[in-house]
Amino acid sequence: MEKMVYGFTRDTGRIKTVSCLRNIMSPNPEITTYIKSLYPHRSPVLLHCPEFMGNEKKYLAECIDTKYVSYVGRFVADMENKIKAITGAKHAVALVNGTAALHMLLLAAGITNGDEVITQTLSFAATAAAIMHAGATPVFVDVERETLGMSPDSLRSFLAEHATLKSGACVNRVSGKPIKAVIPMHTFGHPVRIDAIQKICDDYSLLLIEDAAESLGSRYRGTHTGTFGKAAILSFNGNKLVTTGGGGMVITDDEAIANRVRYISTTAKRPHRWEFYHDEVGYNLRMPSVNAAIGLAQLEYLNTILSNKRKTSWLYNQFFHTLGIKYITEPENAKSNYWLNAIIFNNRKERDEFLEYSNANGVQTRPAWNLLHTLPPYQYCQCTPTPNAEYFADCLVNIPSSVRT
Numbered sequence: 001m002e003k004m005v006y007g008f009t010r011d012t013g014r015i016k017t018v019s020c021l022r023n024i025m026s027p028n029p030e031i032t033t034y035i036k037s038l039y040p041h042r043s044p045v046l047l048h049c050p051e052f053m054g055n056e057k058k059y060l061a062e063c064i065d066t067k068y069v070s071y072v073g074r075f076v077a078d079m080e081n082k083i084k085a086i087t088g089a090k091h092a093v094a095l096v097n098g099t100a101a102l103h104m105l106l107l108a109a110g111i112t113n114g115d116e117v118i119t120q121t122l123s124f125a126a127t128a129a130a131i132m133h134a135g136a137t138p139v140f141v142d143v144e145r146e147t148l149g150m151s152p153d154s155l156r157s158f159l160a161e162h163a164t165l166k167s168g169a170c171v172n173r174v175s176g177k178p179i180k181a182v183i184p185m186h187t188f189g190h191p192v193r194i195d196a197i198q199k200i201c202d203d204y205s206l207l208l209i210e211d212a213a214e215s216l217g218s219r220y221r222g223t224h225t226g227t228f229g230k231a232a233i234l235s236f237n238g239n240k241l242v243t244t245g246g247g248g249m250v251i252t253d254d255e256a257i258a259n260r261v262r263y264i265s266t267t268a269k270r271p272h273r274w275e276f277y278h279d280e281v282g283y284n285l286r287m288p289s290v291n292a293a294i295g296l297a298q299l300e301y302l303n304t305i306l307s308n309k310r311k312t313s314w315l316y317n318q319f320f321h322t323l324g325i326k327y328i329t330e331p332e333n334a335k336s337n338y339w340l341n342a343i344i345f346n347n348r349k350e351r352d353e354f355l356e357y358s359n360a361n362g363v364q365t366r367p368a369w370n371l372l373h374t375l376p377p378y379q380y381c382q383c384t385p386t387p388n389a390e391y392f393a394d395c396l397v398n399i400p401s402s403v404r405t
């Protein structure tokens with residue numbers, strides 16, 4: 001048993017000594033030391049730091065040499081095509097960031113003033129902000145313990161209690177407003193039970209839109225996240241699995257939605273050789289070529305990134321198993337990209353002690369987000385009971401997860 005337990009830490013002898021004391025001492029120094037051993041060249045060890053290991057500089061030089069630095073030029077189209085090949089989506093439209101991508105997608109999908117959109121309360125602020133940008137109001141449901149993503153049970157019980165179908169449209173009996181869409185989010189890269197959520201959306205005539213900002217490379221029953229619903233967004237922010245500096249993308253099989261996103265985000269200009277004719281109030285939110293150049297270079301070695309992160313998750317899993325601390329692993333039927341690794345403490349006090357200790361000792365760690373329904377802009381939004389989300393908000397800590405070089 002001892003042999004098996006320590007086999008994987010042969011390069012970090014210190015841990016063995018410390019671990020003898022673990023029953024009488026806090027595990028925090030041991031965890032922090034172990035994380036440092038995984039990232040020996042980093043000080044401090046950041047939560048998620050980009051690594052550039054391919055053609056990034058070469059492609060950036062090409063942008064400058066060719067003078068194609070705006071969204072004109074080969075890189076935006078090449079990156080969109082690469083994402084289509086990776087995800088299997090028929091269409092992809094690159095935008096300045098994931099928040100803008102979700103905003104544009106909601107508009108293109110027909111979400112408008114006075115509509116309601118259901119999402120999960122455990123998510124990054126962008127999910128709810130984009131719903132508000134589109135003029136709609138979020139309604140929040142709980143997440144599941146197994147996936148950390150939207151709970152199909154919470155969604156169904158909310159709809160059973162509060163929604164009615166009026167001539168094919170779903171209406172919220174409490175607010176009187178139409179409920180138009182459901183946005184589950186694949187938390188930290190772990191796929192939600194998307195088939196169960198899809199079924200509920202079908203039953204209630206709701207549009208399924210996936211916030212796949214964190215789940216590039218993650219698959220559910222072999223199919224890439226973001227390709228189950230009507231459409232999805234990806235993010236290429238600096239801390240995501242693959243980065244363009246800042247960037248996002250809409251992916252969809254629906255040609256009309258893709259065309260509409262491209263059109264409204266490119267100033268709503270009708271194509272013409274020289275005339276400026278804009279027949280609507282447009283936005284200017286396309287991804288510039290310099291960003292796409294970095295993204296394309298990163299996507300060329302996506303498989304290396306994914307296997308590197310899978311290895312790290314395996315090491316973490318073994319390590320936390322021996323410590324008796326719960327480490328989040330990929331859900332059933334899913335292959336996760338392990339974008340951000342997470343561990344669970346017994347309570348908020350132990351969590352806070354670890355956050356204090358690790359951040360003071362050169363290892364960046366973060367709690368889960370404050371739940372969206374507790375934040376000032378959303379405190380008046382409708383929300384189901386959220387025991388699971390509260391559990392994660394109290395006890396979960398994200399630990400360093402960068403690609404190891």
Ligand SMILES: *Cc1c(COP(=O)(O)O)cnc(C)c1O
Pocket residue numbers: 097098099100123124126127185211213214235236237247248
């Ligand atoms: C990162 C992220 C987004 C989009 O963020 P941007 O920084 O605008 O690219 C949206 N939703 C979630 C859940 C995210 O993590």
